Amino acid sequence: MKNTLRHPMRTFAGVTLALVLAGCITAPKIDASLLPAAPAQFKEGDGRWTLAAPADNQPRGDWWKAFSDPALDRLIERADQNNASIRIAAARLEQARALVRSARADQLPQLGVEAGVSRAGGIVNGVGGPARSLGAAGANLGYELDLFGKLSRTTDAARLDARAREGLLQSARLLVQAEVAQAYLALRALDVERALVRSTVTAYQETLNLTERRFRAGDVAELDVSRARTEVAATESEALALDRRRAELEHALAVLAGEVSSGFDVPVAEWNTALPIIPAGVPSTVLTRRPDVSAAQSSMLAAQTRVGVAKAAWFPDVALTATGGFASPQLGDIFRWSARAWGVGALLALPIFDGGRREANIRRSGAQLDEAVAQYREQVLVAFRDVEDQLSSLRLLAEQSDAQSRAVASASRTTSLSDARYRNGLVSQLDLLDARRSELRNRRQALQVRSAQYQATVGLVRALGGGWGERS
Numbered sequence: 504m505k506n507t508l509r510h511p512m513r514t515f516a517g518v519t520l521a522l523v524l525a526g527c528i529t530a531p532k533i534d535a536s537l538l539p540a541a542p543a544q545f546k547e548g549d550g551r552w553t554l555a556a557p558a559d560n561q562p563r564g565d566w567w568k569a570f571s572d573p574a575l576d577r578l579i580e581r582a583d584q585n586n587a588s589i590r591i592a593a594a595r596l597e598q599a600r601a602l603v604r605s606a607r608a609d610q611l612p613q614l615g616v617e618a619g620v621s622r623a624g625g626i627v628n629g630v631g632g633p634a635r636s637l638g639a640a641g642a643n644l645g646y647e648l649d650l651f652g653k654l655s656r657t658t659d660a661a662r663l664d665a666r667a668r669e670g671l672l673q674s675a676r677l678l679v680q681a682e683v684a685q686a687y688l689a690l691r692a693l694d695v696e697r698a699l700v701r702s703t704v705t706a707y708q709e710t711l712n713l714t715e716r717r718f719r720a721g722d723v724a725e726l727d728v729s730r731a732r733t734e735v736a737a738t739e740s741e742a743l744a745l746d747r748r749r750a751e752l753e754h755a756l757a758v759l760a761g762e763v764s765s766g767f768d769v770p771v772a773e774w775n776t777a778l779p780i781i782p783a784g785v786p787s788t789v790l791t792r793r794p795d796v797s798a799a800q801s802s803m804l805a806a807q808t809r810v811g812v813a814k815a816a817w818f819p820d821v822a823l824t825a826t827g828g829f830a831s832p833q834l835g836d837i838f839r840w841s842a843r844a845w846g847v848g849a850l851l852a853l854p855i856f857d858g859g860r861r862e863a864n865i866r867r868s869g870a871q872l873d874e875a876v877a878q879y880r881e882q883v884l885v886a887f888r889d890v891e892d893q894l895s896s897l898r899l900l901a902e903q904s905d906a907q908s909r910a911v912a913s914a915s916r917t918t919s920l921s922d923a924r925y926r927n928g929l930v931s932q933l934d935l936l937d938a939r940r941s942e943l944r945n946r947r948q949a950l951q952v953r954s955a956q957y958q959a960t961v962g963l964v965r966a967l968g969g970g971w972g973e974r975s
Contacts, residue, residue, distance in 0.1 A: 566964050567684055569779040574772065575687050578760060582683045583676065585761025592668075592675035599665040606658040613645045643826045653815035656808050663805035670798030677794060681965040683759050685958055690752040691774040692954035693745060696947060700742045703943045707735045710939070714932060727932045734936055738943075779960055781897065792968035799875075799882040806868070806875035813861070813868040889966035896959040900952060907949040914942040 567579050583589065619639055647654065711731035717723045757767035824847070854861070921938035924930040 566969055567680060569777070570684070570688075571777040572687075572775070574769070575684060575776065578687055578756060578769075579680050579683050581760040581762070582679050586679045586759060587761055588675050589672070589679055592672040596665065596668040596672050599661070599668040603658065603661045603665050606654070606661040609647070610654045610658060614642065616642045643824065645824045653812055656812045656815065660805045660808040660812065663801045663808060667798040667801035667805065670794040670796075670801060673794035674798060677965060677969050679759060680969075681961050683756065684961045686752055686756050686759065687769070688776065688957040688961070689954060690749060690756070690769060691772075691776060692950060692957070693749050693752065694771050695774050696950050697742060697745045697749065699946055699950065700738060700745060700943070703939065704735060704738045704742060706939060707731065707738055710932075710935065711735055713926070722928070723932065730932060730936060734939075776957070778957060781960065781963060793886050793966075794968060796879075796882050796886050796968075799879040803872070803875040803879045806872040810865065810868040810872055813865040886966065890963070893959050893963035893966050897956065897963065900956045900959060904949070904952050904956065907945065907952050910945045911942070911949050914938070914945040918942045 565576075567575055617639075711728070711734075714723060714727050714731045718725060718728050753767065753769050754764040756769060757764040760767065826847075918935075918938040918941075921930060921935045925932065925935040
């Protein structure tokens with residue numbers, strides 16, 4: 504009876520010791536002082552912008568549809584399907600998910616079958632014997648006991664890596680969508696600017712024609728004709744530079760859409776794209792959907808888990824094995840019941856001396872965790888900066904747009920008065936040319952401010968992680 508009880512007690516003691524040792528290899532806690540403190544509110548806005556818990560799985564919606572531009576919708580749809588960066592990120596996500604399945608498989612029993620035939624001869628008791636054949640067929644079963652959590656922590660780390668890859672895929676998709684929108688909106692603004700410069704070339708050409716007639720009549724000097732020709736040529740040069748810039752933007756859109764530039768075309772059209780107004784009461788949770796922040800957080804947690812995996816290397820590996828099958832020198836008898844063979848076993852393996860390899864792996868894992876924490880901190884700080892940048896840009900651009908509108912109205916009136924007075928010989932040609940240059944400069948500046956408002960709006964969408972509503 505004593506012997507009967509002694510073995511269960513030993514087993515219980517062994518399990519208790521294993522659980523105690525397992526508690527010694529928990530991953531280290533992350534020092535909260537190393538993470539950025541969340542501000543009570545953003546510097547820009549109405550004070551309702553706050554930091555909330557991660558919510559990277561929240562839907563972002565088709566945020567670009569707020570611009571009400573069918574051409575933009577089609578371009579983003581093409582980019583979602585064909586962009587190379589998105590496909591690369593998707594492939595890396597599949598690789599990470601495969602690693603999760605591989606790590607999970609190590610926690611399950613391993614079953615295999617084998618069969619073979621061998622032939623050998625030798626000397627027994629000094630007498631040579633004939634060569635003999637031996638056939639064998641059987642199955643083997645193995646299972647590693649995860650007493651210290653090494654396998655489960657490895658699976659957890661792989662799962663967190665896969666989650667980080669999901670965030671990077673979302674980040675890549677959001678980045679491509681934002682770049683498509685910004686390139687398209689810049690192209691539309693450029694079309695308007697090209698039309699403005701071309702119309703100014705026409706106005707300068709009319710002034711040149713008038714000046715040439717007055718020169719032939721002896722009313723003005725040749726210097727005036729030369730000045731007018733200079734303005735025409737210089738403005739034509741600016742128009743050609745804008746044409747070159749438009750071609751570059753069109754080619755950039757082709758790459759974003761995953762298509763060959765030679766067969767890609769965005770026809771010139773009116774710029775009727777709506778400018779969405781970001782509401783003042785945007786929910787505070789939208790910032791938590793930034794995929795790059797969630798990816799950095801998952802990478803940090805994966806690094807934390809791998810410290811525990813490295814610590815588990817100090818404890819033994821325990822594996823259970825079982826084999827069963829048949830073996831016979833006669834292939835015809837190999838599956839007879841009398842040829843059966845079986846075996847069970849348990850294996851405990853623990854390195855005694857490894858030259859400091861395990862300790863080095865723990866230090867490396869700890870350093871990787873420190874790096875991941877620093878990267879996460881940096882990513883959060885960048886996220887706050889991005890939002891502040893775009894909020895301040897939108898506020899100041901709105902004020903700049905009002906001021907620039909007044910400048911355009913004044914410059915237009917000056918040009919109208921100068922043209923009338925020049926035709927009546929009341930002012931010099933220099934006055935008229937200066938007035939036209941000033942109007943062109945102010946109109947182009949107003950157009951650039953309008954374009955910057957669109958760019959900042961898309962930039963804010965990207966800074967927020969896509970959209971500005973709970974289900975935008």
